[in-house]
Amino acid sequence: MAISKGEQLIQEWYLLKKWKQFPFQKEMMDSYLNGFSGLLNAPTGSGKTFAMFLPFIIEYINENPETYQQKLNSGLMLLWITPLRALTNDIKKAMQSVVDDLEIPWKIGTRTGDTSSADKQAIKRKPPEVLLTTPESLHLMLAQKEYPKTFKNLRVVVIDEWHELLGTKRGVQVELGLSRLKSLESRQSIDGSPLIQEDKNQFISKKKVSDQTSDYRLKTTDFKQLKIWGISATIGNLEEAADVLLGSNFPLDRKKMVRANIIKKLEIKSIIPENVEKYSWSGHIGLKLLPEVMEIVANSKTTLIFTNTRAQSEIWYHAILDNYPEYAGVMAMHHGSLDNELRAWVEEALHAAILKLVVCTSSLDLGVDFRPVDTVIQIGSPKGVARFMQRAGRSGHHPGATSKAYFVPTHSLELLEGAALKYGIKHEIFESRDPILLAYDVLIQYLVTLAVSDGFKSEETYKQIINTFAYADLTRNEFHDILQFITRGGKSLSAYDEFLKVEIEDGIFKVNDKRVAMRHRLSMGTITGDVNVRVKFQSGGSLGSVEEGFISKLKTGDTFWFAGRSLEFIRFKDMTAFVKVSKKKKGLIASWVGSRMPLSSQLSAVFREKLDEVALGVEEDEEVKALRPLFDRQIAQSHLPFKDEFLIEVLETRDGFHYFFYPFEGRLVHEGLASLFAYRMTKLKSASFSIAMNDYGFELLTDEAMPLEQSITEGLFSDKNLLEDIQHSLNANEMARRKFRDIAHIAGLIFTGFPGKNMSNKHLQSNSSLLFDVFNEYEKDNLLVRQAYNEALAFQLEEFRMREALQRIQSQKHIIKNTNGPSPFAFPIMVDRLSREKLSTETVEERVGKMIGKMEADF
The missing domain is CATH 3.40.50.300 (P-loop containing nucleotide triphosphate hydrolases)
Known part of the structure; x- marks a missing residue:
């Protein structure tokens, strides 16, 4: 042929x-x-x-x-x-x-x-x-x-x-x-007459059109x-x-x-500590394994060390430089807050095989072709199978090559996640990416974008929009409200000229004000976050950006580490921190406010399967064998749950009564469940709770004993009235208010400032909070406020996963164990709480050390 x-x-x-x-x-x-x-x-x-x-x-x-x-x-x-x-x-x-x-x-x-x-x-x-x-x-x-x-x-x-x-x-x-x-x-191919005659009043009349999506769809x-x-x-x-x-x-x-159906050759190995601690806490043993990590680096051509946060990458880079100064010059750091030129140099140096080691975050997750890279090291749990596969694929980045990846646990129990990752990859248990639906803020920005250019016709544009997956269910009433919003400021802001952005001329929605157009172009995009402060040398040259909250804690002359350098803070002006190189080796390490990534639902399920294997006595994985002393101690002090069991531990200490629950569903779900359980328990007996959680379980701490078994009998684990109870148990209003700030930014309600003259976080938060309150009081059906509440439930609390977890817990056998001291499962959760409390004379490490000494002696 x-x-x-x-x-x-x-x-x-x-x-x-x-x-x-x-x-x-x-x-x-x-x-x-x-x-x-x-x-x-x-x-x-x-x-x-x-x-x-x-x-x-x-x-x-x-x-x-x-x-x-x-x-x-x-x-x-x-x-x-x-x-x-x-x-x-x-x-x-x-x-x-x-x-x-x-x-x-x-x-x-x-x-x-x-x-x-x-x-x-x-x-x-x-x-x-x-x-x-x-x-x-x-x-x-x-x-x-x-x-x-x-x-x-x-x-x-x-x-x-x-x-x-x-x-x-x-x-x-x-x-x-x-x-x-x-x-x-x-x-020109669209046929079918418009459902409503196109004119300038069609979508902005005071009387709303029928509240239904059009049955119009583009034809083949x-x-x-x-x-x-x-x-x-x-x-x-x-x-x-x-x-x-x-x-x-x-x-x-x-x-x-x-x-492609190409089976990528992948070698995965967990770095197992010589002595697995029975009582370990998050982050405690990561850097203890630095010698093992650096041995792998020495035996590799080029290595990427992935961390989950920018602060963690700064800490690891600093630790390597302190302990292995010979890597100065052949080691670099790469994360999203570094200056573009610095990141570009790192990427080019990787291509040219100049660098032997790069400490990085998800900024190097994606498909950049760094062929010299032959080894990837993941510090701490990647929290998802697909994310680990993506990072592992940075090594051996060409057809037929083998990807080598090492997993470094930051606490003992995380080793079991290493075994779960291997299992998930072998059986192709990958996470789904759920699409976002009806993001009104993005649609508002898009419509103003069209208005800034040549303008748009409402009927024609509506038909295009409802042919997207995201807005297939957008009703005409909702579209009407959005057009009202961009032309008249909606119901609440019509008296303020700054919100009347779009005009209508001969049926065309347009922006005629050049200042409005300029501010819109400067604000376009959906990536939001805290306002960042540029870090610049007094003599010129930029290093990147840190959050305003971190810089606000510094005084002139203070030393801090950022971008792998020791810097002396000179002054803060116009959202810029001016610095000079410091010779001091000790100082604060730059940190960023951000939530810890939770375990994905898929990795959580595999983790529970692996725990079930341990309970059954199956020890095929090297990680499980290494953790046997920890599991033996857990069995001796409490219980090791099978997958059809739900473990609850009760402990009384000088701090009060501790109730530990172990759903193994990830931090976000546990945060919601903890507040929900606390609320439902107080229906039977009034109490105040302190809450702590990690990816494996959560703790409720109170001054008095609670009627736990009665609470279970009366629906502690029920998924009925879940949304209503969430509203009562959590400050849903404040959670939605925090989400609203980003939504307001994307929708163009608040302006973050001109380049180099960004507004402060405090000012932005104040503006968005004021708007949130106005809408809540005078415009109950405001689409952006509704979106804020929906996002708080879906993304911050993972309401769907929470409901599934409750249904699973209801079907399980409930095992309640009274313990004489914190079990290996409970201990890291207690430490998480202690690390958030202000200790007067003791550091967290000192107090934890005393706790471990007492527990070992008592046992």
């Missing part, structure tokens, strides 16, 4: 490179050339970039067989969206190598936050044939006047690392951006041109991921799932 010219040239190119085409790459080529859209599921380092890019080249050559090596001024044909700016460099190099080899005179461009204004204008005037960008930059392009001209020749959109965007508001941004790009080529013919493909690592809901990407009504006969 004859093959096309494009396929022939690509086959010859493979031979030239001495590469072999994988079956999934061939399947991807066939699917693309036959007009399908869909999702490519392939592991890191398998050749997925070429799998997606080469079919596009084949199509172009086939359409231009005689002229493909001539400059045809084709305009932008391929838009490649990545979640990280750092990814664009590798992808651009890979693409450029292909077009150079085939002598195709294409320009491969990039447009990210690092792109200069001049280059952005050049892209607008003369778009490259291929453009690599981020979700935020795509929306900035949609905010430009006459943006349709940029995309008029667009053939395909590729969303790289889609699994990282799915389940985030950045992913919702992508969905909305795609809905607009699809409309540019399908606008609307998708005849633009192809949409996502690239995703393995997650638990790949089919749903494809549905979210393509939209709520994409024709099934044009949708494809291409799976």
Whole structure:
């Protein structure tokens, strides 16, 4: 069978490179050339970039067989969206190598936050044939006047690392951006008369239209041109991921799932302490294993040490530099708060094999190709199987190579998570990424973006929006409220000009005020957090940023460690901390406020399975064998629960009565369950509780004994009236208020300030709190307030997981054990509480040391 010219040239190119085409790459080529859209599921380092890019080249050559090596001024044909700016460099190099080899005179461009204004204008005037960008930059392009001209020749959109965007508001941004790009080529194909005549009053009249979503959906013919493909690592809901990407009504006969089915060679080993402590607490033994970690580093070519937080990476970098000064010059640090130039240098140095070791966070999780890296070390639990797989894949990052990953526990019981990780990977138990639905704040920002550019028509735009997965259930009443909000400030803010952003001219919603447009462009995006303070040398040069709360604790002359350097604080001005290099070796280590990641539901389930094996006496894993002394002590003092049992421990000390519960469901679920149980117990007897938790269980501490068994009989573990009891047991109002600040920022209700002149956290919190109170009092049905409450339940308390946990606990046998002292399971939870209390004369370590000494003596 004859093959096309494009396929022939690509086959010859493979031979030239001495590469072999994988079956999934061939399947991807066939699917693309036959007009399908869909999702490519392939592991890191398998050749997925070429799998997606080469079919596009084949199509172009086939359409231009005689002229493909001539400059045809084709305009932008391929838009490649990545979640990280750092990814664009590798992808651009890979693409450029292909077009150079085939002598195709294409320009491969990039447009990210690092792109200069001049280059952005050049892209607008003369778009490259291929453009690599981020979700935020795509929306900035949609905010430009006459943006349709940029995309008029667009053939395909590729969303790289889609699994990282799915389940985030950045992913919702992508969905909305795609809905607009699809409309540019399908606008003339839409048939069917509007349900309501398009005019300027249609969605903003005082009388609301029928509260239902339109039954209008784009028809199959609307998708005849633009192809949409996502690239995703393995997650638990790949089919749903494809549905979210393509939209709520994409024709099934044009949708494809291409799976690489490549089994990545992966070597995983836990670093086991020589003596496993029976009473251990979080973070206690991590650095104790530094000699073992550095032995692995010494025997590897290049190593990435992954930590879960920025502060942890600073601590480990400082400890290595202190104990192994010979690594100065061949070691670096990489996390999201470091200056862009510093991070770019680290990435280039990794490529060039200059560095032997990099201590990093999730900032290096994604698919950057660091081929010199042959070893990955994970400090502490990654909290999820998929996340560990992603990080392990940073080593051996090319087809056929073996990925080597080591797991370093930060406390004894975490070793069991090491065994659970191995089991989860072997049996492909990967976490799902649940899509976000009805994010009103993102939709408000998007509509103002369209209004800032050429404006939009309400009916046409509504039809596009409800064809996304995120807004498939958006009612006309909700859309009406949103249009009211951006034009009139809604019901509560109509008297304030700053909230009347959008005007209506001849049925077109537009922003005419240049100041409003400028502030909107500066505020675009969905990544929120505390306002950061820039850290700069007095003599010039930037190191990155830390949170305002950390800097506010420093006095002139104080020494602190940041970006791997000892710095002396000089002064704070205009949200900038000026520093100079300090010769002092001791000082505070920069820290960031942030919640600890909880165990995923999948890893929690595997952990319970492993614990069940231990209870049954199965000891196949080296981690389980090493933990046998701890489990023996747990059995002697209390009980080791089987998977059909729920363990509760009761302990009386000088502090009061301790009630320990062990659902093994992760911190966030335990936080909610602890407050829920405390509330339900106080229905029978009035009491005040102190609460502590970790990923394995939680503690309720009170002055008096509580009627535990009666509480269980009367529905302590029931999932009935759960939402109502959560409202009573937790300060749901304050939780929603905290969520509202980020929502208000994304929706454009609060302005964080101009570049270099950001407003303080205190000022922003005050503004958002005031708005929250106004809406709560005068606009009970406000969509943004409703969203804040929903997000507090879904993301902070994981209400769905909490309900599932309660249902499981109800079906289990309840084991109540009265103990004479804290068990190995209870001990780290008690220490977590102690570390949050202000101890007068004793440090946490001193008091913990005394506790361990007494427990060992008593036992």
